[in-house]
Amino acid sequence: MNESIKAVEVAIKEIGKVIIGKEEIVEKLFIALLSDGHVLLESVPGSGKTKLATSFAKILNGKFSRIQFTPDVLPSDVTGIQLFNPKKQEFELKTGPVVTNILLADEINRATPKTQSSLLEAMGEHQATIDGETITLPKPFFVIATQNPIDNNHGTFPLPEAQLDRFLFKLEMAYPSFEEEKSILETYRIMEPLDNLETELSLETIAILKQKVKEIEVTETVVDYMLHIARLTREHADIEVGISTRAVLGWMRACQARAFIKGRSYITPDDAKNLMMDIFGHRLVLTMEAALRKTTKQVVQELVKAVDVPVELEVKE
Template identity: 55%
Template structure:
């Protein structure tokens, strides 16, 4: 657990008021999941991803998505070498440990789809040749919601479902923003961040997270929440079985970060909005007055707590 605290300490050198976002990013890393950061421009999404990559002794690459980025720009190509008179494989930036997919919704659907295989199977296929990625591999993608109607292509459900977590970024408070001004007005603190987590440590911690105990009651609680997203009157399309597994994994990592080897209902509640909000689609009528976040909050509020949790209240 000292490694977890060290990475939080290093990230706090740069980030102010983003403790929850850092925890969620660690949850994704420990469970080998991917993260979608969503907010208006200038709130620190890219800075969070870059600071995170500075703390890890791994490879970091960035793709600035625009409408003219091609799938081959992401995954790679087979090119003809005139010297050897043979085709050679040149892998793209996706072959890394941490991939920052900046403004992912500016890419065309065809280019967005180039990430489907690698996000799910940790491999890429180029002209019939398969290349497996070395773990860990995590995609940290950003998108700006206010520009969804101007030069952008909304992510399809299949793409959204590949993200373990969707993390909305709120504006900082008055005092947090004052601290940001003071911290960045004369220096760039990103250069002071040290690497505190090796790839081997990530693998070891990931193995420990998978051993965090989940009782049958907690499993039932998770299933109750995800299945209600499919049956609620506000919902057009509910969360998939992949979402149930994602909620289970995120709950395990949440418990681990808090120093426990078992999952409590509070762990499920803490991560459920970030796991489920991007996986549900409201009906046209409901979307006029409701949001997916409100739906998840209501489902959690109505869900029946496991017996031991009710007794503890």
């Protein structure tokens, strides 16, 4: 397992040359990839969301597609279309950018709901139906979507709950610290680090790593702990819509991926707590009254405190 972990560590370090000071964000992208999830990146313009997604795609030796979403983008621009070939006098299938390994859905909330929904099948079932013909997407298939939180009232369409639930994580890229921003200025003053990014992980390696992640042990004690929290979201007085079974399953897989990256053969309650906000933050819908008094983060913190953390009697190595 050590060699496998080393490969991920090297890839994270390589991306760190381009995206300075965001090691935790990069690590969670790998956690999502290895657990068959997708990621929604949110931050103000110019914070490096698109460059992070591009760097991540470049580090993998796979196919990369990018869609710049605008209100006039159609579902067929995403999935593909049947075009008539006058020479052959027949229709031919022209697949869209969704047929790829890494898909960057840039500013996804600028697309209309109809176009947004064209990704639901691809993200949930790893397939796309084009004019009645269903095609299987290549493996891995990983969506990194971006959106700007300050543009919610300027030609944007907020993602519905069904779409948000397809994203394993919603990650927020905060402003860099003073030292990090200074390092960014010094680095980019003399070169473009993205041009020198080296490919470290092949698609074959990713497939092997995914299988190793599935072998990470999940004890009944930790499963019960996670289920108690999940069920509490559906009963809490301040929560109108709790997390789905799909979210709980993704949470467990993400914990396995995190444990693998940390060099453990089993998951712990700390894995669950570390990823809880990233899993819950975009899924929980607070009641109207609660939303006036609390933030989603505060409610998640209450959930953590409400469920006792199990104490493992035996620590396994």
